[in-house]
Amino acid sequence: MLQLAVWGILTSLISYKVLASNDDKSLEVAVGWNKPPYVNSADDSGFELDMIRQIFARMGYKFKPVYVPYGRSLSMLQNSRVDGALTLSENAAVPPVQLTDSYIQYQNVAVSLQSKHLDIKQPKDLGRYAIAAYQTAAKNLGEQYAYAVKQAPLYVELPDQTKQVAMLLNGHVSVLIIDVNIFNNLQAVLEPGTNRQPITIHHIFAPSDYHVGFLNPNLAQDFNQALKAYQTSLAHQELVHKYNIFADEDV
Structure with missing residues (x-):
């Protein structure tokens, strides 16, 4: 009876841990240092961070930024120190990195x-x-x-x-x-x-497309699906307006 009771407690604890883990799924993602209006590292805000946070939520994950010098993002991902990396160009598509569809353009x-x-x-x-x-x-x-x-x-x-x-x-x-x-x-x-x-x-450059990089190809596929839904949502339009993105007039 004692063994059964102990087994029951252990099973309950394991089940609770699994449920808690599923409720609190998160991904650590390398993000280039402060570059407003896209990234404000002081308060984890900005157009790009807010967008990624909403897309990850549609995937069922919490977004945890890891701030690094921009040039280190790719190497951190390649060395499995993070789950993903933001603002990667097409030339970052080297194994084992899986790039998503373009989620943002910089001008x-x-x-x-x-x-x-x-x-x-x-x-x-x-x-x-x-x-x-x-x-x-x-x-x-x-x-x-x-x-x-x-x-x-x-x-x-x-x-x-x-x-x-x-x-x-x-x-x-x-x-x-x-x-x-x-x-x-x-x-x-x-x-x-x-x-x-x-x-x-x-104005001497075409817009630059940027991607999220993952090591897990399933995450890249899930991101692409969530991205398509997000880009047609009112939330995306509101974010563009909030941060006044794409204003590039001479002053």
Whole structure:
């Protein structure tokens, strides 16, 4: 009788643990450092994080961001240190990484101060200037860009995009390569109100599609199904409006 009682208690505990685990499924996902309006690491918010959180909820998972320098996301996933990684380009599709369908587009642009009157009409024109770019830009923006930046008198890729924007505003570089929404947000922080320097946005890149990477192909398939449903929902439209995404006018 005692053995039966102990077995009953153990069975109940195991059953409770399984149920609790099913109720609290979560995925740890590598996320590039702070890049508002897409990612605000201080409070786990932003357009991209809020979107992923809603898509994961449709999959039945909780989203747990792990903040790392953007260039480390892929290696962390490949080494199984996380379950997934955000904002991966197509060139990250190497075994064992399984990329989802594109869930977000970044509009990368070249940015300069209007006072400099720079003539930049295509990526090859960048070779004349000192440039600061986001991490992995040389891998993601095409052969013409990669060749041009090798000719540039100065070229740096930075994990901290606040420092990147500051380099332009302080005159340490002539051109930024950055997503237009990230630039608009960070310039407003660094130069609030009437202190903003007039800038020129050079539209020399096509939009960049980005994907979530998983090691588990079933998770990638589940994500794609949830993504399709989410993209046609009112929740997605409300999120775009909330964060004012895709506003890229010159100022």
